[in-house]
Amino acid sequence: MADPFATxxxxxxxxxxxxxxxxxxxxxxxxxxxIHERPDQTTGFRDGTVIQATNLxxxxxxxxxxxxxxxxxxxxxxxxxxxxxxxxxxxxxxWVCSAEPV
Numbered sequence: 001m002a003d004p005f006a007t008x009x010x011x012x013x014x015x016x017x018x019x020x021x022x023x024x025x026x027x028x029x030x031x032x033x034x035i036h037e038r039p040d041q042t043t044g045f046r047d048g049t050v051i052q053a054t055n056l057x058x059x060x061x062x063x064x065x066x067x068x069x070x071x072x073x074x075x076x077x078x079x080x081x082x083x084x085x086x087x088x089x090x091x092x093x094x095w096v097c098s099a100e101p102v
Contacts, residue, residue: 005091006062013060021057023064024072032063036075055080057097061088067095072102 012018018033035058043050057073057080067086072079080099087096 005093009060009093019075022074023059023067024074025064025068026071030063032059034059034073034075036077055099055101057095057099059086059095059097061093061095064095067097073097073099078102 013033013035018035021032021034021036022029023032024030037056037058039054039056040051041054059067059073067082069082069085071082073082074080079102081102082097083100084098088094089096
């Protein structure tokens with residue numbers, strides 16, 4: 001029997017909330033679909049607050065088994081380099097990756 005979580009994610013990544021991307025680990029580039037989020041991060045600084053734009057990519061683990069810092073993701077918005085160690089979600093079905101524009 002198919003894992004209902006994996007089936008649901010497959011449907012999610014085929015839908016309009018996901019975008020086409022190319023993932024490049026330095027040895028090979030391959031097409032995948034990702035969910036690209038751009039949340040603002042708020043940081044306190046002295047008596048004020050700094051708001052910084054960030055880029056997060058959610059990638060299915062079945063597409064990229066072991067992403068690492070320095071790998072590249074290219075989407076319509078540009079090319080981004082993974083900037084921190086990727087983290088898995090609670091079901092270990094997808095990666096959450098922080099990235100910086102190249």
